[in-house]
Amino acid sequence: MLKQELDSLTPTRPFNRRDFVATSIGSGFAAAVLPVSAQTITTSSEGLTAGPIEFAAGDRSIPAYRAQPAQPAGKLPVVLVISEIFGVHEHIADVARRFAKQGYLAIAPEMFVRQGDAKAYTDIPKLMAEVVSKKPDTQALSDLDAAVTWAAANGGDTARLGATGFCWGGRITWLYSAHNPRLKAGVAWYGRLVGDANAMTPKQPVDLAGSLNAPVLGLYGEKDGGIPLDTVDKMKTALASGNVAAKASNFVVYPDAPHAFHADYRPSYRKDAAEDGWKRCLAWFRAWGVA
Numbered sequence: 001m002l003k004q005e006l007d008s009l010t011p012t013r014p015f016n017r018r019d020f021v022a023t024s025i026g027s028g029f030a031a032a033v034l035p036v037s038a039q040t041i042t043t044s045s046e047g048l049t050a051g052p053i054e055f056a057a058g059d060r061s062i063p064a065y066r067a068q069p070a071q072p073a074g075k076l077p078v079v080l081v082i083s084e085i086f087g088v089h090e091h092i093a094d095v096a097r098r099f100a101k102q103g104y105l106a107i108a109p110e111m112f113v114r115q116g117d118a119k120a121y122t123d124i125p126k127l128m129a130e131v132v133s134k135k136p137d138t139q140a141l142s143d144l145d146a147a148v149t150w151a152a153a154n155g156g157d158t159a160r161l162g163a164t165g166f167c168w169g170g171r172i173t174w175l176y177s178a179h180n181p182r183l184k185a186g187v188a189w190y191g192r193l194v195g196d197a198n199a200m201t202p203k204q205p206v207d208l209a210g211s212l213n214a215p216v217l218g219l220y221g222e223k224d225g226g227i228p229l230d231t232v233d234k235m236k237t238a239l240a241s242g243n244v245a246a247k248a249s250n251f252v253v254y255p256d257a258p259h260a261f262h263a264d265y266r267p268s269y270r271k272d273a274a275e276d277g278w279k280r281c282l283a284w285f286r287a288w289g290v291a
Helices: 002-007 090-101 124-130 137-152 168-179 205-211 229-240 244-248 271-287
Strands: 048-057 060-069 076-082 105-109 156-166 185-189 216-221 250-254
Touching: 048 090, 048 137, 060 090, 060 137, 076 090, 076 137, 076 168, 090 105, 105 137, 137 156, 137 168, 156 168, 168 185, 168 205, 168 216, 185 271, 205 229, 205 244, 216 229, 216 271, 229 244, 229 250, 250 271
Parallel strands: 076 105, 076 156, 156 185, 185 216, 216 250
Antiparallel strands: 048 060, 060 105
C-alpha cells in the first residue's frame, strides 16, 4: 500500500514558465517561491473530479480547490487542506489530489482571499505584513467551518472529517482541533506552537492544547529555524496535562529536516522525511476514523 501511495507522487513531466503563472486557484506557483525545483511532484487528475469551486462564508464567497474520486461509491471522507502563507497554489492543489487518490473529498480554501492575493507577492516580509498578519484566527476558523458545510452538501461525509495544514496552515490545524467538535483528527506540518497574543491571534496552540476535540499528529523538523525544539517540548507538556484528545496527540521530529521539508517545489524538501510524514498522515487519519 505504501509503495502504491508513493508511486502516485512521482513527477510526470518537467515544469515550464507557463506553470509559474497563477491564472486561477490551484494553478501556477506563488511568485515568492520561484524558481520551482526540478523535483516538484505532479499528481495526475485522471480518475478525479478536481478544480476550483466556491462556497459561501459569511459575507462573501470563498474560492477553493476541490479534488475527489470521479465516481465515488458513496459519501466520501473529508479532509481540509490548509495552505502555507502562499495561498492555494499548485503545490497545495497537488496535495489535495494526493488525498483524492486515497478516496477523500479534499478541499483547500483560499484563506487569504479577503486580505489580498498571496500568490502574487514576491517579497515574503511584505506578504506577511500586508496579507497574512491581517487574517484573524476567528475568520480562518469560520471559513473552514463553511468549507465543511459545503462538503456536507456535496457528497462529503463530515462525520469523517480530518484537517491538515502546512506552516501557517499547520498552526491553524491545531486551532481547528480546539474549535470544531466534529473533527476526528488533524495533522499539523511544522505549524508554529507559541507566540505573542494580539487581536488577530489571541490564542496559540500551546494555550489550547488541553482542550482539543481531536488528536493531532505534529510533523516537525529538527533544524527548523523558526520553530525551536523547546517550543515542541512546551506543547508536549501542555498536551500531557490535557483532555483525552490532547493526550492522544503525538509528535514526530525528523532529524536534520528544516522547515517546509514536505514542500517538494522548494530547496527545503527532504524526500525521506516528506514520504514518511505522508505515510504517517494517512495512517493517522485511518486510525482515528477519518478514512
